[in-house]
Amino acid sequence: MRFEEIYKSERILTREKDNLIVARVSEVQRELFKVLCGYGETNAKLKGAFYKDKMNKEYPVVGDYVLLKYNENGDSLIQEICERKSSFSRTDFSGHAAGYVKTVKEQVIAANFDYIFILSSLNHDFNLNRITRYISVALQSGGKPIVILTKADECDNPEAYITQVKSISEKADVLAISAKTGYGMKQLNVYIQAGKTIVFLGSSGVGKSTLVNAIAGEEIMMVSEIRENDSKGRHTTTHRQLIELASGVIVIDTPGIRELGMWDVEDGINDTFSDVIELFTKCKYNNCSHSKEPGCAVNQAIEEGILSKDRWKTYCQLSNENEWGKNKSIYTKKGKLENKIKRGKNKKN
Numbered sequence: 329m330r331f332e333e334i335y336k337s338e339r340i341l342t343r344e345k346d347n348l349i350v351a352r353v354s355e356v357q358r359e360l361f362k363v364l365c366g367y368g369e370t371n372a373k374l375k376g377a378f379y380k381d382k383m384n385k386e387y388p389v390v391g392d393y394v395l396l397k398y399n400e401n402g403d404s405l406i407q408e409i410c411e412r413k414s415s416f417s418r419t420d421f422s423g424h425a426a427g428y429v430k431t432v433k434e435q436v437i438a439a440n441f442d443y444i445f446i447l448s449s450l451n452h453d454f455n456l457n458r459i460t461r462y463i464s465v466a467l468q469s470g471g472k473p474i475v476i477l478t479k480a481d482e483c484d485n486p487e488a489y490i491t492q493v494k495s496i497s498e499k500a501d502v503l504a505i506s507a508k509t510g511y512g513m514k515q516l517n518v519y520i521q522a523g524k525t526i527v528f529l530g531s532s533g534v535g536k537s538t539l540v541n542a543i544a545g546e547e548i549m550m551v552s553e554i555r556e557n558d559s560k561g562r563h564t565t566t567h568r569q570l571i572e573l574a575s576g577v578i579v580i581d582t583p584g585i586r587e588l589g590m591w592d593v594e595d596g597i598n599d600t601f602s603d604v605i606e607l608f609t610k611c612k613y614n615n616c617s618h619s620k621e622p623g624c625a626v627n628q629a630i631e632e633g634i635l636s637k638d639r640w641k642t643y644c645q646l647s648n649e650n651e652w653g654k655n656k657s658i659y660t661k662k663g664k665l666e667n668k669i670k671r672g673k674n675k676k677n
């Protein structure tokens with residue numbers, strides 16, 4: 329994480345004679361980038377080498393730390409991308425209808441975040457399966473999942489929901505808030521620290537923009553009621569994708585993250601369901617399908633009430649969905665393997 333450290337501590341010249349500095353990508357519009365650096369925000373392009381070997385090259389994404397040849401009179405040049413400590417990917421179907429895809433590519437959409445705020449509202453559409461899926465995606469990405477149950481003012485018993493969500497995984501923090509009444513908002517202070525980068529996940533209307541505004545202490549995002557009267561829509565060209573708040577907290581909000589799909593999140597699912605995976609090792613037969621076999625530890629745990637039927641069902645659903653994505657990704661296997669190796673390296677550091 330050398331780039332990140334340099335960026336956070338020095339920001340200005342690292343290799344002065346070449347005019348190279350460390351910067352952070354704040355916006356991506358096709359082949360044009362905006363980056364934050366010690367000189368403020370500046371426009372940047374990629375150096376030519378990025379385009380030579382198009383198939384295997386990783387392009388910078390929002391949140392990336394990059395080495396920049398700074399140009400005060402025009403576009404600066406991005407020379408190199410720093411290894412990512414965390415990242416979100418989405419499935420790119422390349423224009424094919426789902427189910428008929430020949431090639432599915434992994435497209436990284438944001439990188440280097442510390443916390444993933446998973447928002448879910450405590451009104452009518454509370455859905456434990458959806459939260460479980462988000463937690464799996466989050467654990468896979470390398471960031472820390474924080475489940476934030478919003479609109480607590482519309483719910484009689486937030487604690488009951490907190491207990492349910494806590495049962496999904498002990499690796500996720502869980503809290504309930506109301507941006508309207510201020511209930512529970514103080515609990516966020518642990519995460520809202522200068523230098524920390526936060527991404528927001530959650531369905532439309534759960535209160536992401538409202539929470540970002542509350543954290544920022546000013547209106548930096550449009551809240552739904554207002555946006556409906558705005559024919560331009562929300563993600564216009566002026567919409568920042570990475571924002572550094574006055575407090576030094578960094579917020580990433582890219583359009584792609586809001587519709588985050590499933591990529592190969594096997595590690596994330598196994599992490600979330602470590603209790604289930606543990607049971608597999610106790611089945612009598614190695615190749616147990618966990619349906620009707622004698623000595624199946626899963627069935628036994630369900631009978632004894634140790635594992636709930638719902639939790640088992642969610643595990644099966646998520647891992648089936650994940651298998652589907654994996655089979656279709658065979659054409660990009662090589663790239664994926666490389667990614668995995670890189671991620672493995674990161675963990676050790």
Ligand SMILES: Nc1nc2c(ncn2[C@@H]2O[C@H](COP(=O)(O)OP(=O)(O)OP(=O)(O)O)[C@@H](O)[C@H]2O)c(=O)[nH]1
Pocket residue numbers: 478479480481482505506507508509530531532533534535536537538539550551552553586
């Ligand atoms: N009762 C109540 N309503 C809230 C709270 N937070 C947000 N809302 C309302 O929920 C609605 C949606 O809020 P947004 O912040 O725009 O939600 P969003 O998740 O950003 O929505 P998208 O931009 O569509 O993804 C608005 O009407 C808010 O006023 C809360 O704590 N309590």
Ligand SMILES: [Zn+2]
Pocket residue numbers: 608611612616617618619621623624625626627
């Ligand atoms: Zn079994």
